[in-house]
Amino acid sequence: MTKNILLTNARLFRANDDSLIDDGTVLIKDNMIRYSGPTKDFKDNSTDLFPVDLNGQFLMPGMTESHAHLSYSNNGPTELEKTPVEEAMLNSMDNARVMLGSGFTSAIGFGSVHRIDVFLRDAIKNGQIPGPRLKASGRDLGSTGSNADLTPDYARPDIDGLGMFCDGPYEVRRGVRSMAKNRVDVVKIFLDGECMCDHAQPGQLTYTDEEVAAAVDEAHKRNMKVACHSRSAAAVKQAVIHGVDYIGHANYLDDEALDLLRKNKDRVFVGPAIAWELKFMEDPYCLGFAPTQKQIEAYAKEVEATISSVKKMKSVGVRVLVGGDYGLNVTPHGTYAKDLEYFVRLFGMTSSEALLCATRDGGAAFDSSGMLGTLEEGKLADLLIINGNPLEDITVLQNHDQITAVVKDGIVHQNLVGDSPYIQNDLAKLSQEADTITRKTSKGKPFLEKVI
């Protein structure tokens, strides 16, 4: 029989506002939160409560990686299709474990190599492998000559890979329909270019209004969400006007784009995702090829513009999400929580504001029915126990050793990342020793199971 689990003596950040409860209690039954608040207000005299004393550790909701590329194998941006699909699939299983172990209990796919996201989502859902609750993305949908279409025609590989090229509204509909057939949750579409991409720069719209409208209409009819790559104000406007759900980047905003975002702030989410650009600024040769001086200067300007744009969006109440483009050689899997540091250091947010972006707002982006992102009665039990205080130092979330446990759907995961034995169990075993056997995961990490 499942017991009701009582987490006591917690510094509790519920993420329904920016407050911290010094002596907090959370009651979990099965996979749901049944109480979350001050210990002094908790009244339940049931005899079947299993208490776990957190000794003052920090308790917060699980975070959402809002621009996830779990199928990327920590390679350079032009090498994404070079990992064989079999190896990429295995890597993605490791990446899912690492993402969950990094405190991200949910992830919104923003483009997947081959059809990996879909199969990964199912394996996680079925309990075959540990990983975040995943909205599976499809391949990158773009026009011929868009930023999704990077390989010259003479070198085009004979595999599906990452880019899917569709031109014209009817072909775009066919592309989206094929994603529906392949059980994708999120259609990723490229609306403009990239400073690195000579044939499609930011501001150069690579789809017409008709094509974008067709993609969104077809996706929404089939209960899929739409995520986009939009760096320029023009591409952001196109995204908002045609009903895109998740806008990636939004580096450059004019007054009209900001106003459109403000008017649609209840339904649209924006994720700046500039982690790799910051690494590129530190070392322009880090991606594995030599950029031109013009490109280096363009990215420096883009980072400056992004800082200004995020501040503007925050001032008008647009929800800005954490995460983005981790899984490249310069932004390896496991470093996702660096984004919260960027939110504080670059975008001028307080630590609690950055936490709210990662939890409350990310949860709302993932699940509009409101089951995720805060620790409140009636929500799913996705939470993190942290040995440290992210409100005082947001970087503690980057240290996997300080993540005592990650709870997803009421299941406790400990030591998902690092050298200690991985343990998955129900909450009743959180503070109990379990007899274990050891087997190995794909990268040799010890994997412990309870002896039955």
Ligand SMILES: [Zn+2]
């Ligand atoms: Zn991306």
